[in-house]
Amino acid sequence: xxxxxxxxKYSATRRLQLKSKLLKKAASLLVAENExxxxxxxxxxxxxxxxxxxxxxxxxxxxxxxxxxxxxxxxVDDVRYDMDGKVSKNExxxxxxxxKMTELKGGKRPTLKRxxxxxxxxxGACTDNSKFMKSDFKANLKTxxxxxxxxxxxxxxxxxxxxxxxxxxxxxxxxxGQ
Numbered sequence: 001x002x003x004x005x006x007x008x009k010y011s012a013t014r015r016l017q018l019k020s021k022l023l024k025k026a027a028s029l030l031v032a033e034n035e036x037x038x039x040x041x042x043x044x045x046x047x048x049x050x051x052x053x054x055x056x057x058x059x060x061x062x063x064x065x066x067x068x069x070x071x072x073x074x075x076v077d078d079v080r081y082d083m084d085g086k087v088s089k090n091e092x093x094x095x096x097x098x099x100k101m102t103e104l105k106g107g108k109r110p111t112l113k114r115x116x117x118x119x120x121x122x123x124g125a126c127t128d129n130s131k132f133m134k135s136d137f138k139a140n141l142k143t144x145x146x147x148x149x150x151x152x153x154x155x156x157x158x159x160x161x162x163x164x165x166x167x168x169x170x171x172x173x174x175x176x177g178q
Contacts, residue, residue: 010018054062 008015052065054065057065
């Protein structure tokens, strides 16, 4: 079935040519999209704010126009302030929810590195001079003396009971305690 390595459908030069054409097309589409957004923004601005006609107005009419514009600006500022409050509230809520999610996940766990297994390799990782100096860790350990516990010989319990019965047995226990 498989007759060796597969040959690509297109040669490397053809693939490079297709890739460059795709990139040029994407760049031209991006430029056209940006121009369309700019035109849409200008159209929306012209609809919302028609150009002012101030020629031929008296001083009183200009003052009334200024007062009306100031009222509109105040309304827009109030709306903007309210929107900023809502946005900051939503951002705080999003931040707290993200924190809760990370707490539930347990946070990111760091990737563990492989540990070198021999003592010489561990020394080599710590210092560069260890290549020349090999040490035996077991030689540096303290020796611990084991104390042997005094063990009583296990004998027949009946003989022991008979020996400890009466006043003589209690005297032996009293003497052994001192």
